[in-house]
Amino acid sequence: MGAGSIGTYFGGWLAAAADVTLIGRAPNVDAITRDGLTVTDLAGRTRTVPPETLTLATEPSAVVGADYVLLTTKTHGLAAATQQIAPYLQHDSVVISLQNGLRNASAIDEALAGAFPSRASRPLVLSGMVPFNVVRTAETHWTQTTSGRPVFKDHPRVDPFVRVAQGGGLRVEVDPDMRAVLFGKLLLNLNNAVNALTGLPLAVELRDRDCRAVLAACQDEALALARRIGISPARMTPLPAAAMPALLRSPTPVFSNLARASLKVAPTARSSMADDLDAGRPTEIDELQGVVVQLGADHGSAAPVCARIVELVREAEASGPDRRRWSGAQLRAAVGL
Template sequence: MGAGSVGCHLGGWLAAAADVTLVGRPSLIDAVQRDGLTVTDLRGRTRTVRPEGLTLATDASAVEGAHYVLLTTKTLATAQAVRQIAPYLQHDSIVISFQNGLRNASQIDDALASAFPSRASRPLVLSGMVPFNVVRSDDSHWTQATVGRLKVKDHPRVDPFVRAALGGGLHIDVEPDMRSVLFGKLLLNLNNAINALTGLPLAVELRDRDCRVVLAACQEEALALARRLSITPARLTPLPPAAMPALLRSPTPVFTNLSRSALKVSPTARSSMADDLDAGRATEIDELQGAVVHFARDHGVPTPVCARIVELVREAEAAGADRQRWSGAQLRRAVGL
């Protein structure tokens, strides 16, 4: 549900081992109906699924009868999407959130309340995590642009999904503590806004030390919040989360040498937030730096850099096509570093 870059990438691989329905915008569904769906992973493996190998729809009613509903909308659309699919779910349906942010599972459960007043009767909601970027290479071609393995909340009823994914070529780790995983992913996703404000490809932006210094400051504020909340962020990269700010601040030759996997990205890959700004769409900033500011305020943790990044993204959203593209040095000064 909400088939975009992530949804189409997952659906393309899953289609080899399961019946897959894509529910998305008419323009996207029309492209897949015309050309089929092509997906490519980071190793260059490519699969094309012909249109007749998928069920393609623009209406939420298409989820009726699905054992698993993968929610891949932007976080801003979570509540609306869940209200749309709720009438077509059964009490034994399973909804898995493959979205950015910390709060999606609880928001999905809350949005199901009108259709399922009894919490005991509601579909099972599980958190998932997509660690990599996916870029749209062509109208109906989606390519994994960065490294990482999918994760999903460990639960007995998730086993058939994990097995089907493996049969389709997707490796998914089951995790008992998704709170830790989602916080670890949040630390990485804090770069989305910095990348969007610069407008640079990820590979270029990450080689700019000023950009990395801003990211390091955002991560330090989030790590301080994690300590206050007694959360140990999951290690999703070769480096422990607590060590990432120091690496980010290191000279570029040192960072480049120690971060080869992080820099193994498509040359044109950017964050989805950069694409949102270019398209004039609202961004997910409230679930990234905005979430850090929100929770930190309640727990007395100062977050001046994250708060300033939120302000700058809001200004960029309002400015539209006339928004400023910040250099790393300009952005560093703008956040007071």
């Protein structure tokens, strides 16, 4: 449900081992109906899925009969999408959240309450995490552009889905502590706003030490929050989460050498937030730097750099196509570093 870049990419791989329905916007659905769907992973493996092997739909009623529903909408559309599919879910369906942010599974569960007042009869909601970016490289071709493996909440009822995913060619993992996983991903996702504000390709932005200094400051604030609320962020790179800001602040040759083994970035990679700003869509900033600011205020953990980044993204959203593209040095000065 919400078959944009991530949803379509997952669907393309899952289709080799499962009956897959893609529910998305009409232009995407029409193009795939005509030409099929092609997906490519970071290693260059490519699969083309004929349209007749997929169920393609624009209406939420297409979730009827689904064993698993992957919600891949943007975070700000999550509650509405959940309410749309709720009347068509089975009580034994499993709903998996694949959004950025910390609070999505609970938001889905709350949105299901209207259709399933009894928690005992409500579909099971589980968290998932997608560490990589996907870009649309042609009208019906979606390509993974950064490294990492998806992680799903370790639960007996997710096991059949994991087997199918691996059978379809998706390399996935499970973890019992998704709070730690999601917080670890949040630390990486704090770069989405930095990348979007610069408008640079991800590989270029990460070679800019000023950009990395802004990201490091955001991560420092998020790590301070994690300590306040008792979360030990999962390690998403070979380095512990607490060591990432120091790596980001290191000279570019040092950063590049240390990051090369763990962070693979295609030349076309950029953050989905950059795509949202270019398209005039709302961003997920409330669940990235915004959640650090909000939870920080609740728990007495200051986050001035994250707060300033939220302001700058809001200004960019309001400016539309004429938004400012910041250099790393300008952005660093704008957040007071």
